[in-house]
Amino acid sequence: MCKAAPWQTGVYVPKDWTMASQEIENLVQALARLPGLGPRSARRAVLYLLKRPETTMKPILSAMEQVEANLVTCTICGNVDTKDPCQICSDPRRDEKSLCVVEEVSDLWALDKSRLFPGKFHVLGGKLSALDGVRPEDISIDKLLKRVEQGGIDEVVLAMNATLEGQATAHYIAERLESFPVRLSQLSHGIPVGGELDYLDEGTLAQALRSRRPVE
Numbered sequence: 001m002c003k004a005a006p007w008q009t010g011v012y013v014p015k016d017w018t019m020a021s022q023e024i025e026n027l028v029q030a031l032a033r034l035p036g037l038g039p040r041s042a043r044r045a046v047l048y049l050l051k052r053p054e055t056t057m058k059p060i061l062s063a064m065e066q067v068e069a070n071l072v073t074c075t076i077c078g079n080v081d082t083k084d085p086c087q088i089c090s091d092p093r094r095d096e097k098s099l100c101v102v103e104e105v106s107d108l109w110a111l112d113k114s115r116l117f118p119g120k121f122h123v124l125g126g127k128l129s130a131l132d133g134v135r136p137e138d139i140s141i142d143k144l145l146k147r148v149e150q151g152g153i154d155e156v157v158l159a160m161n162a163t164l165e166g167q168a169t170a171h172y173i174a175e176r177l178e179s180f181p182v183r184l185s186q187l188s189h190g191i192p193v194g195g196e197l198d199y200l201d202e203g204t205l206a207q208a209l210r211s212r213r214p215v216e
């Protein structure tokens, strides 16, 4: 029986050993903070970039620089873009008469990607929350009222999240818009396409039951 080599006992490697320089480590750590990427995926991405810097790293660098240099928040709707008014607000093909109100820019992007809504958007930049002390004046509600007040909008779709706070926000906005001659509608929250009842949480099921409609 020969004695185990020091590395086999697992105590040989000092804790501060790193396999890459601090610069590369910094890059890995920066990427690992991105949503959807953990340290493991970040390390794989960095390795991929290092292997082909000309075709991978340089285009990313220049795209990032261009976006970063021109990044603005749209003064009309609150979307983020590289121009103000943003691409959506300045697109004449969009229906000026329909306005979809969302909590965050991520909701706007998700809805717009579906290509189901032909109108324009309004980003609140949050939701009312007694717990977090978010009041109506803290999010973009007054700006929304001003947009509606200016006229030309027939329908406002309240596309808040199906959370208590999201629904309270929708309710509050609906009340504030009551006196305006606009049609108000809300996303119906129900069973997702392909969803099996078994897998749904009680809230979704209850909402689906409440918003049930006649069989066509």
Ligand SMILES: [Zn+2]
Pocket: 074, 075, 076, 077, 078, 079, 085, 086, 087, 088, 089, 090
């Ligand atoms: Zn905009």
